[in-house]
Amino acid sequence: MINKWILSFLLLYCMYSHANVGTLPHSDNVRFFLSANFSLSIAAKCLSGSVLSHMDGQIIKFNESASIATFLINREQDGLPEEFDLHDYPQIILGTKKIDSLPENIKDKFNNSRRELRFALDSPEITEKTSDKYHFYYACNGLQCTTFITRTEVDNELLMINSNGFTKRQIANLME
Secondary structure (H helix, E strand, O other), rough: OOOOHHHHHHHHOOOOOOEEEEEOOOOEEEEEEOOOEEEEEEEEHHHHEEEEEEOEEEEEEEEEEEEEEEEEOOOHHOOOOOOOOHHHHHHHOOOOOOOOOOOHHHHHHHHHHHHHHHHHHHOOEEEEEEEEEEEEEEEEOOOEEEEEEEEEOOOOOOEEEEOOOOOOOOHHHHHO
């Protein structure tokens, strides 16, 4: 699990590949389709001079101090049991939900990931926000954040965004 966070921070500096991008007719935004359930909408003018890459997810480096790395998380990829509710994943990683009922090997993975996330972000502030379609879970220290995003009607995946140089509100706006 935590390899995604470490990998994303390392990959933000290796930005030379391709991205799955689509423009919307009569729009000033570019939509990045991450899956059938998640996409990001970014103002085209913000992409001027940016570098796009794709490895385990989409990576956009806007400038020296602003970047976004996205990763889709699912049960199979993270070795979670089929009955595990992915809506609980962010709360467990961030330490706001108990994990007593999980098998020991899964508890260990979550506990290790939580410690590494807190270390990487230097004891981040944990907050939550709900919109009509999404639930956002933020772990932020200043403008460096790891954000987990779930959709109420989607139970097979969630989105994780590692960002630098963006506020929580700016990250939420990417989903609109």
